[in-house]
Amino acid sequence: MRWEVVGWGALALVLFAAEALAPGAFMLWIGIGAAAVFVLVAVVADVPLLWQVVAFVLLSVVSIQCYRRWGRGRDRQSDAPLLNRRAEQLIGRVVELDQAIVAGKGRAKVDDAFWQVEGPDLPAGSAVRVVAVQGMALKVQQV
Structure with a gap:
């Protein structure tokens, strides 16, 4: 050889x-x-x-x-497109307010985490639906 x-x-x-x-x-x-x-x-x-x-x-x-x-795959479609976007996974969920929404800002507990929420003024304990995400705040509306 x-x-x-x-x-x-x-x-x-x-x-x-x-x-x-x-x-x-x-x-x-x-x-x-x-x-x-x-x-x-x-x-x-x-x-x-x-x-x-x-x-x-x-x-x-x-x-x-x-x-x-x-x-190289140019536009590969993922089977889990929201995998690393935790906040966007919450869109559509109904959660309960932990703190009242005052002046458009409040807090809700989602699973084991607390999230800042923005929406119409509502008392603590109200059920709200997550409709959007802006930065680290969840946009909510009353259910």
């Missing part, structure tokens, strides 16, 4: 392993370039080292560009 064939194969494996250990979808594409040069050098004998390196660089750039153009 020729040293350059083994070298390109080893480089491809090292790059694939690096991608597996620290995923980020970047080393994979460079590894694909190395694997392509491995196949090229294994099939075609006596390719000068300079041309091998040039082919590796070009094939790596081409594979990265192919990924950027077609591989």
